[in-house]
Amino acid sequence: MTWCELPGYWVGNEAIQNYGCRMFGGLGITLQLVVISVALGCVLGLAVALVRIYGGPVAGRVALAYTTFFRGTPLLCQLFLVYYGAGQFRPFLDSIGLWGFFRDAFNCAAFTFTINTAAYQAEIFRGAIQSVHRGQWEAARALGMRWSQILRTIVFPQAAIVALRPLGNELVIMVKSSAVASLVTIFDLMGTTRLAFARSFDLSVYLFAAVLYLVVVEAIRRVWDLAERRLTRHLHHA
Amino acid sequence: MDRILTLLSWGNQGWLDELASGALVTISLALATLPFGLALGLIMALVKRSDSRVLRAFGTIYTTVFRGVPELLTLYIVYFGLQLGMRRLWTGLGLPGTVEMPAFVAGMIALGLVLAAFSCEVWIGALNAIHKGQREGAYALGLNKAQTFRLVVFPQLIRVALPGLGNNWMVLLKETSLISxxxxxxxxxxxxxxxxxxxEPFLFFGVACLIYLAFSLVSAGGIEALERRANRGFAQGGGSR
Known part of the structure; x- marks a missing residue:
């Protein structure tokens, strides 16, 4: 017996034992999907936030439209738009060599999740950057620092601490929202669980999946709390 | 272009009437879930702030579970679980035939349970924001606990909780898409x-996205108006004049 069959064995449930390995495999896919999209979304989100604040009226409006659209529509709808919609633009995607990318459901999901979370993260970064007091900017300029230098050495380190908690929330939200990937044929944790239920008609596989999601979310929360305490230790007096 | 206009027209040829009826279901589901979820959330907030340790532990477990499990999974568990439970109850009572769980009710319950867990945190924040003196003053006037809550605390609660509850509503609106x-x-x-x-996937999912977006924008405007109204007796902007 492999380790992934053990939980089902312990609770004495055949369905969980039989599909345990598939479900843990699905959990791996879920985590891959989330880590990839949140990491890429972080970079894109920061770029969007900077454009939104410093990009001038036109680019700023475009960035605003981007965040409004992706924060105002359901992730499921966006995913279907990309997943089913990509097929319609096959000749075009072929000509720019991207059809191979969009043919794969995993890539579609990773792409959609990335641009979705980037929109949310952009708002987090915008708020964090704007929360840095103007006096910091003025002092840095008085010292003769350049714009990029000020951002990098003065603003970002202070904004990062403000952004930390909401970013942790966003990561948790992505773990949960990634379950919709199962609706475009991806066998993530939700997908493998649906399969297990369709074959065994045993509702306890859903409960087991809920426990797994809960463990992941709680682990992220705990780790984030520790990280936050460590990174803000200079702010605690006595 | 003509084809697109035909597809998006009202009637047999086009899909606009179907999309409109779907949008109506989406809105009714969100509106039906809202009072149930908010009321349960307020109850859970009171449970989490109660003096009994058992109740507090129950409240913590409830919010942890429903905030940590994906909404889609909650929906499946509620839908299939209730279906199963109702069938067992039905046959257990010896009633003839079978019973079906209406999808609308299942969705309402699942989304309501999740909304309760999230709005619970908002309610707690608002309850904490109400000054202790308000309660003490009410007790000093001879009001009992229930009266104090109903007449003194609750009316002030709405104003403080409104921004958070507005967020909850926006999330709920998007979550209803899972119900399909x-x-x-x-x-x-x-x-x-x-x-x-x-x-024509790009066209239709694009239109659906725009409809959801319109709902979100209208909601955002509505929430802002509500907040303005709730704050009308309070000094704004922090300026002293």
Whole structure:
């Protein structure tokens, strides 16, 4: 017996034992999907936030439209738009060599999740950057620092601490929202669980999946709390 | 272009009437879930702040579970679980035939349970924001606990909780899209149908996104107006004049 069959064995449930390995495999896919999209979304989100604040009226409006659209529509709808919609633009995607990318459901999901979370993260970064007091900017300029230098050495380190908690929330939200990937044929944790239920008609596989999601979310929360305490230790007096 | 206009027209040729009926289901589901979820959330907030340790532990477990489990999974568990439970109860009572769980009710319960867990945190924040002196003053006037809550605390609560509850509403509105997986004919359901029939996925999912976006924008405006109204007796902007 492999380790992934053990939980089902312990609770004495055949369905969980039989599909345990598939479900843990699905959990791996879920985590891959989330880590990839949140990491890429972080970079894109920061770029969007900077454009939104410093990009001038036109680019700023475009960035605003981007965040409004992706924060105002359901992730499921966006995913279907990309997943089913990509097929319609096959000749075009072929000509720019991207059809191979969009043919794969995993890539579609990773792409959609990335641009979705980037929109949310952009708002987090915008708020964090704007929360840095103007006096910091003025002092840095008085010292003769350049714009990029000020951002990098003065603003970002202070904004990062403000952004930390909401970013942790966003990561948790992505773990949960990634379950919709199962609706475009991806066998993530939700997908493998649906399969297990369709074959065994045993509702306890859903409960087991809920426990797994809960463990992941709680682990992220705990780790984030520790990280936050460590990174803000200079702010605690006595 | 003509083809697109035909596809988006009202009637037999086009899909606009189907999309509109789906949008109506989406909105009714969100509106039906709202009072149930908010009321349960307020109850859970009071439970989490109660003096009994058992109740507090229950409240913590409730919010941890429903905030940590994906909404889609909650929806499946509620839908299939209730279906199973109701069938067992039905046959257990010796009633003839079978019983079906209406998808609308299942969706309402699942989304309501999740909304309760999230709005609970908002309510707690608002309850904490109300000054202790308000309660003490009410007790000093001889009001009992229930009266104090109903007449003194609650009216002030709404104003403080409104921004957070507005957020909850926006999230709920988007979450209703998940309901299509249990075959409720909402906006997503009809969009998927239109996609299968017409093979125009980009057009239809794009239109669906825009409809959701319109709902979100209208909601944002509505929430802002509500907040303005709730704050009308309070100094704004922090300026002293």
């Amino acid at each position: 997986v249990i075959a409720l004919p909402d906006l997503m359901f009809w969009t998927g149908r239109a996609n299968v029939v017409t093979k």
